[in-house]
């Protein structure tokens with residue numbers, strides 16, 4: 001884990017409180033993002049009187065430049081927004097959709113296994129939603145000019161960004177493991193002379209700067225129907241992809257009703273389908289509300305066991321029912337009902353495992369998670385942004401769109417690519433999430449805002465694929481049930497169960513041996529793995545704001 005370090009970014013005129021991978025205290029406004037330069041951009045907007053949506057737009061474009069692993073204009077995401085004036089919560093779905101020419105079995109090979117084409121190269125890309133999403137949230141709630149909010153990103157792309165150690169590592173890993181340097185357009189920017197850019201090198205992205213500049217001047221229309229669209233479609237076609245002009249022209253973000261979950265004096269607002277976040281967190285909390293977790297104690301084997309068993313059951317439902325609500329009937333009411341929670345609770349043994357195979361259909365193994373990014377922002381008026389955005393894998397499909405300078409996502413892999421087979425996150429999904437033209441692929445992203453006794457209390461979210469909802473759930477419980485400070489709640493060891501495989505994943509070396517032994521004795525299979533997630537959270541308490549960037553990574557919290 002990285003030690004918290006105070007950081008002052010000198011290329012900006014003002015030196016303000018930004019802490020890498022740690023906590024910032026504030027009285028007016030605060031934010032936490034995965035990248036110190038993006039946090040700096042957002043903080044400058046907030047200090048100039050911009051609101052949380054203005055800052056979110058500026059941060060998103062900045063991340064597309066400084067955090068190309070997940071920051072993007074070639075991907076999509078979800079926004080959860082608390083508007084202080086009306087005390088209401090809005091959620092925006094700017095998830096990618098399958099191109100019109102997509103086919104249900106386009107990734108199934110002769111042997112029934114999915115091909116790698118859903119994870120790398122131009123076929124892997126869903127129609128990007130980010131630029132349309134950012135514009136629509138800005139049109140509705142923003143107060144500063146669109147151009148002013150994109151300009152810092154243009155400058156970072158044109159003037160250059162000093163490669164940070166995490167980016168350098170990720171570039172090296174993705175060359176080794178997925179060969180993303182096979183695309184000349186990617187190699188030209190990130191692998192000069194065939195080698196990944198090392199930490200400290202200058203990353204200059206002139207094509208991306210020009211694309212951003214055009215979008216700043218002409219709006220999202222430019223991306224979906226202008227010069228960028230033309231370059232995008234022609235490049236994709238030349239490279240064997242299927243995304244076309246009509247796909248871009250017809251892309252639309254959707255304002256949705258949030259999923260609201262009551263838990264004691266708290267109310268959580270999070271994403272509805274096509275994200276699984278709301279249903280998973282809601283079902284798990286409903287099941288857990290039947291136990292006195294606080295009495296069991298923080299991270300005791302009994303409490304962890306119950307949380308694992310709740311996660312397992314929520315995932316069984318997720319994998320069966322989740323898909324795009326436009327084409328699949330999702331039984332929300334039934335899944336989130338007290339009766340269902342009661343029925344699931346009746347199957348839980350307090351001292352022993354219930355194997356998933358005895359509860360539902362069998363499945364397979366989990367893969368390591370890759371990349372997505374979350375940020376949380378609160379402004380001086382009390383508006384709150386909780387937003388998660390993604391390219392899916394690190395650097396998405398690995399394919400930089402030639403002449404445009406941005407990575408295309410590989411979100412097609414979030415569909416059920418081959419029936420009965422696991423995707424990148426080991427999820428074995430059903431027909432509800434099959435590929436269909438124009439359809440949104442199911443997601444796990446769970447940006448969340450929590451009210452306590454009706455007042456804004458927390459905003460949180462993370463990257464981590466299938467582990468996202470379970471990480472959000474655990475950090476919430478650490479604060480709400482176990483009374484931990486926000487920093488301790490985020491730093492605490494995490495685990496993850498997703499129904500299948502049968503094992504529970506623990507962060508390597510973080511949980512005490514006695515705890516793991518006690519869980520083994522109850523019948524849990526335990527697998528250790530790399531750190532789970534990268535939470536960026538904010539807590540508001542009696543006018544004091546605390547922002548926390550997960551100490552597992554090198555993000556930055558800031559505030560004033």
Ligand code: DON
Pocket residue numbers: 369370371372373390391392393411414442443444445462463464465466468
């Ligand atoms: O939408 C989803 O669920 C995935 N595309 C998220 C990917 C992700 O979180 C990878 N990050 N570590």
